[in-house]
Structures are given as C-alpha cells and as structure tokens.
Amino acid sequence: MLNALEPFITVDGVGKNYGAVQALQSVDLKILAGQALGIVGHNGAGKSTLISILAGTQMPSGGELTFAQSGISLPGYKVDQAQAHGIRCVFQELSLCPNLTVAENARILHPAIRGVGWKARARRLISDKLDEVFPGHGINPDDEVGDLSIAKRQMVEIARAFTKVDSPIHLIILDEPTSSLDAIIAQQLLTHLRGFVDQGGACILISHLLEEILQSSDRIVVMRDGGVVDDRAARDFDRGTLVEAMGSVAKEKDEARKAAKARQQESEALVSIRPAQQSDGRRLQAFSGEIVGLAGLSGHGQTDALIDVYQQKRRDTQGPAKTVPMALVPGDRQVDGVFPLWSIGMNIVIGSMRQLTRGGLINPQAEARLCEDWREKIAIRTPDMNNNILSLSGGNQQKALFARALASDAEIILMDDPMRGVDIGTKQEVYEMIREEAGLGRTFLWYTTEMDELEHCDHIYVFRNGAIVADLAGDEVTEQRVLHASFEDGAEGGKPEAKGPEAKEPEAKEGTAS
C-alpha cells in the first residue's frame, strides 16, 4: 500500500470531447491514498466520463495521468493497465453477465483464475468477499446472476470489485453504488469502504444522495459542465453549500404543498387493491388527483403492488380502475424502460399511439409535434429528438420515460422507484411536473426508496414483507414514522438508526427536496 495522503494518481488537464460536445474539459485532480473522495454534480457534469478515463475504458482527448508508482502512462492507457495499477470500478449501470453464475462473473474480472479447479477458487473468492462486505447476503455463488434481484446483483458487483487475486487494489471507484440497495445494506457497504480507506486504499464515491457523500467521504469534488468547480474537505460542506456549488438553486420549500387533502371517503377510490400477502383488511387506495407514496425498504412488495394495480385492468376485477388508462414509469430502465434501438422521440410517443393514429396509420406531423412539445416541457438535453435514446445520459433517459407516461392519455401513473441514480436538478424538475399533473387531476402511485421524495406525497403506505404495515396521511408523514414502520419487529428490528444521520437536520434537507 502507498503512504496515506500521498497522491496515487495525479490527473493533469484531462479532457474529452465527443465530436463537438465537450464532456470533460481540462480536469486537474489528485487522488490520494487513504482518502475517500466524493464526487458530486449534475447529470452530464462529466463524472462518468472522468471515471471511465480513470478505469481505462475511454481514451481521453488530451491531458496526462501520472501514477505514483510508474510515472506517466498516457496515451495507450487501457483497461489492462488500469487493472495492473490496482484500479477497480463499479459502473453506474450494472455490468455483470446475466447468463453466467456469480462465480463465473468473478472469474471474468480475474484473468489469473484459470486452469484446473478455477471454478472452486472463483466460488470461494466471491463468497468470502460477499460474507465480508455484506454479512447475511443470502447469495449462492452458483446462482445465475439473471435470477438475482437487482439489489443482489449490485451487491455481487460491488463485492467482485473488492476481490483480490494477485495484484493489490489501490483505488476503488463506485458510481452510484447504493442506488438499488436499501439503507442497511448501503450502510454495510459504506462501513466496508471506510475500512478499506483506513488501510490506505483510495476510493472515489459518486452518489446523488448528498447525505451519503457528506457522511462517507473525506474530501468532496464538485463538478459542473465538465469541469471541477470545487474541491474541499468534506467537513467544509453541508447539504446547502454542496447543492449551491453544483449549481442547482436550493429552492425554498414549496409553500403550496397543501395540507393533506382530506380524503373523500364518500367517493369511490380510483384504485383499490389488497396486496397478496396482506392478512388484514388493509387496502392500497388512491383517489383521483392524489399522489400516493409506496414506502419501505427496497424489495418489500411495492413493485408487486404496482403491477397488481396495473393488471387489475386486465383481470377485470372489481373497481373502476379497469376502465382507467394507466402508464408505468419503470425503475430498471435498462431492462424494462427504454427501447435501446429507437430514437428519443420514438421512445416518447410509443405510449401515445392511440392519439396519434388516423385511419390506422401514424400521423407523422402529430408525432413530431408531440415530441417537440415534450422536449420543451421536460427539457431533455439533446440537439435532436431523432438521436438514439442511448445518446442521452441516464437521468435524461429517465426523463424521456417520464415524458412517455405523461404524454399518454393515462390517468393513473405508476412509478416504480424511477428516480434511482438521477441527479438532484432533474429530480426537482420532475417533482414539479408531478405536482402540476396531479393538480390537473392525474393520480400517481409512487414507489420510492428515497425519504425526500415522500414529502411530495399526499398519502403514504409503508410496505414490509409484501404487506402494508402503515398508512400515513399528509401531515402524519415523518421520516421517523416511515422508518419505524419499515423496521418494526423485523429481523432488523434494532436499526432504524441506520439512516439516522440524515434524519437530524431536516431543515437543510427540505430546502432541496421540495
């Protein structure tokens, strides 16, 4: 290991352009051993480009990388060199092979695991590391990755980055590592990361959860428009200054957040279902114009409940929901969100085909008009809506998916934790849009794992083990209550404090969350 607080890599004037677009302009940065470096910034601020260059998967257009051990190694710096220098990277989008087992995925990362008995070694390597980072993970190394939940896949990928075969690990880069993990598992990861840094490792952490960055990093770099705009010790920042430095205006908490609307119990609910595992008579209900939150730890049946609501239409069971058009904004946009081969425009209008057809054929003018409307309304950052959807950054892809749902004639919009890994500026825009649309009478069912987002809901159902355990209306919603309900008498009983640090400064948070 290197000496603590000595530069492991010095980044000197590194830039990157894609054609005319300057994704990264002349970044200078020192990555120190024994320090956790947090990077924050909006979508398109250049974070992902920067780490791709560090990981060797993209060639910079100019500049130098200097390694403490071996001097300058640009150009010609590639993935294998990065690995030889002990750099490991967990990318934002999950990058495991779904058709291989957990152990085989571990082997992909380590060319050195080969020859007779390689499978046994790979198996031991990954399960030891999983045990170490995420005790009680419940993952079998012979499971096929495609069969695992998204949270478990992320755990495997993180543990894989920490596995060591022949060369030591000097730098771990984590891009949105906790986006699919619930609070306890995220905490396990951050604790492990701290141990790694304390032993002299370097680490780069990218997250849109500012609390997480403030809590886990020693130093924070703020990026904006492809450059570094601030670089200070983490203790010199707080949530407010961080958001300010990122350039998004910390808006005052929207006073228009109405006191919870009294539920019109006399009128019939638009949606009313009973979760499959519900033993008592509680139902998930939503009335017209409401924003209903589905809270709780990730993977406790919220998505299933949304799908139930959606399918009620198909199954033709009771309730008026069967006649109401619905749209779903998916959370896992790679798997069930975007059509990767289509343009941005086509991805948006596909939800509104009925409105756009005349005599069974698509009306191209109406289609183009709808595209342009939504491009303005939702501010998708692209020169041309005919570009491929994958040319957008993750947050902008998610915006396009929102546009798809909102452009359609759906009266009920189901949201399956759609803001995962989306930057705070984009979130604000979307929150505003949701409020607006709810004001116009649309109904939202919103599964979210982020406490901040519950503030936007009129009514919240907390899920645990597939059933509703709490039912909070407007002003009853507090972080403590939701946490309490999520953890109550579960196996994790004693740990509602897992997210504790965030709970103690609500003023700062509300400033950005509304």
Place this chain on the structure above:
Amino acid sequence: MTFVPSARLLRSLLPAFSLTVILIAIFYLQPRAMSYFGLNLLLNLALPIAFATLAQMCVIAVNDLDLGIGAFVGFVACVGATWLNESPVLGVAVLALCILAYAALGALIHLRNLPSIVVTLGMSFFWLGLALLVLPTPGGKAPEWVRAVMTFKAPGMPTTIYASAMVAILVHFALMRSAYGAVVRGVGGNPRSVERAGWSILKAKMSMYALAGFFGVLSGISLIGLTTSADANIALRYTLLSIAGVILGGGEFVGGRISPVGAVLGAMTLTLAASFLSFLRISPDWQIGAQGAILIIVLALRVLINRAGKK
C-alpha cells in the same frame, strides 16, 4: 427461491426428456427399431446434423446467427468429395482456409458492427456458388478413410451414439467448464462488461466463429462419409435444422445461454422426429409442419417450466 435451481435443472433435462419421448414413441410404433441395426438406421444422419448444430451454437453463444452454415456444409462436402479425395494436401489446405475464413467473418462482423444475419446470409450464396464451381453436378467420391470411419461398427451401440456423446462432452468441457469458456459466454451475456474487464471481444468472436467453421467442416466430411458422394445443395436445410437444434437443446437466441449437450440431443431429436413422422405414415408434405409442431410443443414446455420457476 428454492424453486429456481430446480427450474433450471428441469430446463436442462428437457432436451433429454424430449429425446426419450420420441424414442419411446418410435419403439412403440416399430418395435423392430429397438436393435443395433434399427438404431443405426435411425440415427445414421444424426452426426452431421449434430456437428452443424454445434457450429450454430458457437455463433449463437456470442449473440450472432449463422444463416450460411447449410451452404457452408454443402461446400465442404463438395470439397471433400473431390479435392480431398484426389489430392489430400490441397483438400486439407482448402478446409483449413475455410476455418480461417470463418474466423475472418467473425472479425468483420465485430469490427464493422454488422448484423451477422445479413453477412452470413450473403455468405451462404458465396458458399453455394463456390460449391457449384467445385462440383457442378452431383457426384464425386468420398475418400475411403472417411467412409471407413463413418461406417465403422462399434460394439454394443451404433458409432453415432458414441461419437455424439464424446463430442457433446468435449464441447461441454470446452465451453461450459473451462475458464475461457466463461468469458466467451460472457460476451454473449454482456459484452461491455467483458470488455471492461480487459478481455478482447474480437478474439472471443473470432475463436467462436473459427470453432463454428471447424464444426461445419466436420459436419460436411461426416456427411459425405455417409452419402459417399456430394451435391452443392446437399445440406441447405441444415441452416434451419441447426438453429432448431440449438433452441430445442435449451439454448436461447440472445444472451449467451447455450448448452452443448442439449444441442447434440436436440439434433438427435430432430433426426428422430423425421423417422417418427414417417412411422406415423404422415405424408412428406406434412412432415415439415409436423416437425414444427414438435418444436412448438417442446418450447411451450420450456416456457411452462420457466413460469413455474418464477413463482
């Protein structure tokens, strides 16, 4: 969750199950087939189809599809029945070139980011044309040693069964159990992830295409060992048969999910299905449709198993 591995197990047993069902049905209809001679007749043509299926599987493993394999096997057969017989050195050199051509095809498809379907479909006409140049009219003569190998009578069971089992196990170890096999299948599953780990996708694709070419050569040579002469059109239907075999054997079109043992079993099932339909006295006009029906039944079973596994 305890259902998941068992669903996977069921899925992997399905090819063997389908083969058994077809065999039992044949034995029921025609008890005399239950002999060395009968089995030999039934499975005679299984080996070339199994090789072609394995070739297809290699290409499917890296998320591509080879629509030229049938024409390629036909070309190999023509080379085998002419040059390989008359001047073995030239014949072997041409066949080696064929394998290299396949590797180059893989490189071309990867580097230029072309759809494999288009490239291989184009190549199918190229192979067919070459085959007609080499052997304009049906004929030629298979080399003696090839015929000797293919008509060799092994003790106990027909040679085809031994050979198929051996090939299936060999390929299983090469692709499913070896460390590099995991990388190759990873290319089918998530090429970006494999690339980020520092592997060359180009190399993986070229080796799989070369392997496909190699199995294509084996298919053509074993075919003329049985037919003793060749014809440019002799194996055109292998293209679709090989795809069906891979899918029947538990493979999937995308995502690097393949099964070499399943593919060989799938090829045998398809071969037997043709005989089975003849035994049922279904007119040849309907046989292709009936084969399709068998395929649909097996795939429907697979979907049912998958669905049960998800619950």
